Amino acid sequence: MRYGYFDDAAKEYVITRPDTPTPWTNHLGSAEYGAVITNNAGGFSFYKSGAQGRFLRFRPLGIPEAQPGRYFYLRDRVSGDYWSASWQPVGKDLAAYKTTCRFGTGYAIITSSYSDITSESTYFVPRGQNFEYWLLKLSNTGKKPRKLSVFTYVEFSSEWRVYHDMVNMQYSQHIVKATYRDGIIGHHLLGNLQPDPEHFENADQCRRTFLALAGAKVTGFDTKREVFIGPYRSYANPWVVEHGKCTNSLAYGDNMCGTLQVDVDLASGGEIELVVMLGIGDAAVEGRAVKRTYGSPARAHAELQALKAYWHSHLDVLHARTPDKAFNSMVNVWNAYNNIVTFTWARAASLVYQGERDGFGYRDTVQDSLGAAALMPAEVEARLELMLTGQVANGGAMPIVKPFAHRPGHETPPPEHAFRSDDCLWLFFAVPEYVKETGDLGFFERVLPYADHGEATVLHHLKQALVFNLERRGAHGLPCGLLADWNDCLVLGQRGESVFVAFQLRYALLVYAEICRRLQREEEAHWADVQRAELDHAIQAHTWDGKWFVRAYYEDGTVLGLSLIHI
Amino acid sequence: MRYGYFDDAAKEYVITRPDTPTPWTNHLGSAEYGAVITNNAGGFSFYKSGAQGRFLRFRPLGIPEAQPGRYFYLRDRVSGDYWSASWQPVGKDLAAYKTTCRFGTGYAIITSSYSDITSESTYFVPRGQNFEYWLLKLSNTGKKPRKLSVFTYVEFSSEWRVYHDMVNMQYSQHIVKATYRDGIIGHHLLGNLQPDPEHFENADQCRRTFLALAGAKVTGFDTKREVFIGPYRSYANPWVVEHGKCTNSLAYGDNMCGTLQVDVDLASGGEIELVVMLGIGDAAVEGRAVKRTYGSPARAHAELQALKAYWHSHLDVLHARTPDKAFNSMVNVWNAYNNIVTFTWARAASLVYQGERDGFGYRDTVQDSLGAAALMPAEVEARLELMLTGQVANGGAMPIVKPFAHRPGHETPPPEHAFRSDDCLWLFFAVPEYVKETGDLGFFERVLPYADHGEATVLHHLKQALVFNLERRGAHGLPCGLLADWNDCLVLGQRGESVFVAFQLRYALLVYAEICRRLQREEEAHWADVQRAELDHAIQAHTWDGKWFVRAYYEDGTVLGLSLIHI
16 A cells, blocks of 8 residues: 555545556546546546536546646745645645545545645535535645635536537537626536427536635636646646736637636635535526535535535445454445445446446446445435336347436337347346345335336336346257347357356346245246246256357357366 | 748748647648648547547647647757657747748648757658658757757557547557567557458458658667656656656557657767658568668658659649739649648548548538549549449438448438438539549449449439439428538428528539530430429529528428528
């Protein structure tokens, strides 16, 4: 652990060196308003969808890595020296610049000391809200009074669809408009785009964001990125910061940033706390309302406590105490926390996918429910309901379910060649896990629509998943692989067969029979037993060819084998 | 003209200040091997397709702008000072760093002077080749002997599909492998990807590139980007350049760069010329062959002369001499040159689209043929043949024709709602223009396939374009707008009507009748006259509503009007 340690009491991971080998990330917010933040305050935010609702820009594979982000630039108005409240992007010499980053449950706190000024910047999304807080506490730890300026920096997407923001610049470079009033910057797209609440991917009623500051008088602003940064400069040395004074630029068809300037005088030992709020909605409506209600340090700290309480209550479901401290940290905090994060954003909203691949991949998401079932059963229940409505009536699963666009009963089913064989079979792991955690046997009787048409009980959804695979068996009586089985790269097609899925189907039949017996549906249980016996026969006959353990049969009958050496 | 001037004799634009307000770009190569370069040596290269064959990485909307690119870093081995042969990315103070960029016809020459060293870097793609040259001539203009190191830098894509390179990092970050032998770096994707020459978009047999250097002994190399740049650094201050010595890193699942180091001793007045070749193919096969045949300054200069001769012969087709020098520059060189560039890459391969939107947009490309018809009739002929085979048998046009993937006679036609009304009508501008330039009346009789099935003469292709629009008329007898008319944002749909397309169709009928009379097909000409008279009647009856000039009828019959005030 050269870069940090677990603080189990606080349920935080503490990064003690900012120059980590790669950006380390935490997640803020919820599936509704999500954010990724790195230990150097890089990252992006999105509304409902990392790909279609991305309002903060971030550059994949950038040099320097993981820029831009949510920055506070600090400048000494006397000496002209400047730095950032996170080590990057200014990147002062680490001999003089000391910094620690605490990644907690849905929040990040970066504490830095440089030139006798200590800054503590805290980032989080309050529970149930569509905005994020950036709190900045500045302390003068030196003996002399200090005159400082603070500049916020955030870079807005020109288009909420990240692909268009990056590629369709003949359009996206001409549609942004900034406003400024009473310490609030407004960011919106030009008025020729009409609200279209029915189609989130094309247009949304909320394509307005705001950046508000409370706690001190705003003395200037900039919203034109090129003005703030200046030509042939970088985030390390923005022109406006170097020169110390905002130009009050209003973006109109430009790349847009959000910079609010505050000038602060701090006596020796003096402190000040600023509250920045960045969120979804009209600056004049939601922006004002948020600033009025939430724009005070007291309220912000109360919200942070509520957020911690919420997360900790979920983590406290399970508590291990063993002689192995690292094991305890993992089980009690980090594995559980990461399970919930993965469950919430389904892997898309990260620096790996850049938020662009969004929606819930079927297999992943049903699997992810397993890790969260004990921690947040209510959320898992809702997610499983969503995923069950992502099954089409034939029992197969849609490859991706988009929570922001899903219309159960009205989706077009995937073409036959696009089904994966295993997707729907993961329900036999996740649904019983949820029921075991909650004792909610009634869940099996709940009636839910299929994606395309019709509706049925959860039990019948499960049965259809069995039927889907039983009906798609090949020459050896084993389930066909279709577009993919567990191995997403193995395309066995409509006639090739997968032994892995045969095992999975066998397990599913066993689970189904157990459930039916619990529900006193002996006839159904018997049906499953019979199917299983038949499948066992095929498995026994066709999974050992005398030399290889069979992994799959390709469409042309050739075998993909696994070596049994050393077993 | 604060930033440069036209040098008409050389057919070059000379940029005299490197800090242009935005990156200025030139295009190198051909539709087969294309490259974009900025006046600060930023840009990217691609094989056949900017989106599917992108092997150099480039960041959209970057800060600093337009990075990375094709860099030469120069370092004084005595003082440790370093700079780049283009002003960026090191960006020395312009008081001490003097530089000029010449954008010529398919080449760029950047000449810089700093610290008594003059560098001239010349970038171009030799005619008919799948590699690009970077020539570097270094001169010691000072009185003291100098010891320098030169480092090349280029950043390879991890995946040739640019979208996957930027987004699908769980995959793309693990598939790159570098090799080095005899002064040649090889870049390829891991061996689990089999050649698949039939499907360019999925995989290609040539997913190997090489970077070779001739003219001096290579003393080191680096291919791991993170090693070369170093953590939390940028292109302005790479670790390896600052420390003066390559580490011989071999990328394997890393971000990959191409750095070859050469150490050069220059007496006062001394010169040296290095030849870098970056291209498509196996380092051990194509790389070696290219280096052997092309790896000398003499050969490189001969290729540059041949390239200039090729371009200039096209530009010399038309020569204006007027008292207005700027007009002459435009007509004789720049308008013509830009017509050809636009014609060649169809707008996708630029900093506007980042190369990602590729293939030939139907309307754009047929329009672009007009500007190139006089300059390069043979290429226009081939392009028009391609676009005519992008018409489906009903006469409508496919929205996009992908030259690298197009299979005439085997394409799936677009669904009815995806046709644009005007696309196919631009043929009545471009095809006659080509015939007028060449006198090739026989072109109308040439038999070409339709995109989906069947084949017919060019004349019949044209007729089908008329029929397509005549058959899709609405309640007022005007052609329907379909997905779009000239205004790509105006979706009038299957029943809404477009007066603009009515005018365009009227013109097309007129042109068609003229062609038919030239070909002595009086019956066809008469058919067109009758159709036109009928259309005239509808136009006269429905384009002036007494108050507004009608632009379009929406599907519900409401009118989109244009004001006639001040006419």
